[in-house]
Amino acid sequence: MVALIALSSLWTGNGFADTGWTFYAPYSLNTDTNVITTLVAAFVLGMASILTGLNFLVTIHRLRAPGMDFFKMPLFVWGIYATAWIQLLATPVVGITLILAILEKYFGIGIFDPAKGGDPVLFEHLFWIYSHPAVYLMILPAFGIMSEIIPVFSRREIFGYRTIALSSASIAGIGYLVWGHHLFTSGMSDIAKTIFSFLTFFVAIPTGIKFYDWIATMYKGKIILKSPMLWALGTIITFAIGGLTGVTIAMVGSDIHLQDTYYSVAHFHYAILGGVVFLFFAGLHYWFPLVTGKMYKEGVAKVAFYLNFIGMNLLWFPMFIAGYNGMPRRYFDYLPEFEIYHQISGVGAAVILSGLLLMFWNFLYSWKNGEPSGTNPWNATTLEWHLPSSPPPLENHTKVPYVDFNPYEYYHGEPVVKFDYETMKRID
Numbered sequence: 001m002v003a004l005i006a007l008s009s010l011w012t013g014n015g016f017a018d019t020g021w022t023f024y025a026p027y028s029l030n031t032d033t034n035v036i037t038t039l040v041a042a043f044v045l046g047m048a049s050i051l052t053g054l055n056f057l058v059t060i061h062r063l064r065a066p067g068m069d070f071f072k073m074p075l076f077v078w079g080i081y082a083t084a085w086i087q088l089l090a091t092p093v094v095g096i097t098l099i100l101a102i103l104e105k106y107f108g109i110g111i112f113d114p115a116k117g118g119d120p121v122l123f124e125h126l127f128w129i130y131s132h133p134a135v136y137l138m139i140l141p142a143f144g145i146m147s148e149i150i151p152v153f154s155r156r157e158i159f160g161y162r163t164i165a166l167s168s169a170s171i172a173g174i175g176y177l178v179w180g181h182h183l184f185t186s187g188m189s190d191i192a193k194t195i196f197s198f199l200t201f202f203v204a205i206p207t208g209i210k211f212y213d214w215i216a217t218m219y220k221g222k223i224i225l226k227s228p229m230l231w232a233l234g235t236i237i238t239f240a241i242g243g244l245t246g247v248t249i250a251m252v253g254s255d256i257h258l259q260d261t262y263y264s265v266a267h268f269h270y271a272i273l274g275g276v277v278f279l280f281f282a283g284l285h286y287w288f289p290l291v292t293g294k295m296y297k298e299g300v301a302k303v304a305f306y307l308n309f310i311g312m313n314l315l316w317f318p319m320f321i322a323g324y325n326g327m328p329r330r331y332f333d334y335l336p337e338f339e340i341y342h343q344i345s346g347v348g349a350a351v352i353l354s355g356l357l358l359m360f361w362n363f364l365y366s367w368k369n370g371e372p373s374g375t376n377p378w379n380a381t382t383l384e385w386h387l388p389s390s391p392p393p394l395e396n397h398t399k400v401p402y403v404d405f406n407p408y409e410y411y412h413g414e415p416v417v418k419f420d421y422e423t424m425k426r427i428d
């Protein structure tokens, strides 16, 4: 639907919107490309996001298995739960903003266009009230995947289950209060800048708690370096770089120097590629046998991981240095002193591409020709691995399971809970 609306730009005359993804006013209101089609497409996408969030919230509140209270849920579900609140509460703000922009374009009402008495900075505020939490909307489910993988491949009960669960909720909550850090150079009072800067630092606290919990889970664990765990460990490094450089641009003083440079491009990609996408890949490896009933080639998966990890760092780390030295973003050309950084990035892009191709080839090849995986190849403890067959039969479980155990119970490196598929209860 969204793609169709966006593609309709092609035959309705003036081509795709040329505003970039932020639709900043007043340019978006005055360009004659098909901004309205793109705004409508983004609005439809927003509606889908709100309904998805609502669906997950109601499902998690009303349809948990008998016996499963909130603190027996897998941490991936906690990540989805926190995300769903963001989808429900923050997305309407951007939806209304898009409608206002459409109305202004159609009817010439002066809301954002200063030529008509509007305020373009208001658009930036409304846009980022959603679009900052949108970053957590991506990372919280990814952190959930991390919290599934770390205990299974450390053969230890997760350290600080409740603090991980509640830190997801508090990241979602704090996420609403920090949007102003995108506007430090847009014209804001010094007091507002100081408050937004200070509040942004608070995001580091629940995020840091998660990192300490993951590392504490591994401590004295029986670590198994299979590919899902490799991706998770790689992400601990890359996301730490993405997160900590985020703190450096949350400071007003350094942000005024680094705003709109390659430094922020590098920060963003370390957080989103080195956080969200890497953990998505970790999850693909982790749940591949569950979904397909086949096992991929572990050696190939490891080579693909190292290519991606090395390529990712070659591609984006030089941008920190180039950006710090003044390379602006969104320029198609650059001064001679930035050439070396662009060249290293180019090599990195080729390396990461080869890693991605190898990874997807491995998945596709193994889906057809892989060895049967069995129902629980990782010795995992959560409910989705307690199934009679892999891939799962229709409707997954033969009857509704009774869950009176914590999601990650290991004792001396072995899962504690044995499950009976006839009664769908634990065997003691």
Ligand SMILES: [Cu+2]
Binding pocket: 131, 132, 178, 179, 181, 182
């Ligand atoms: Cu932000």
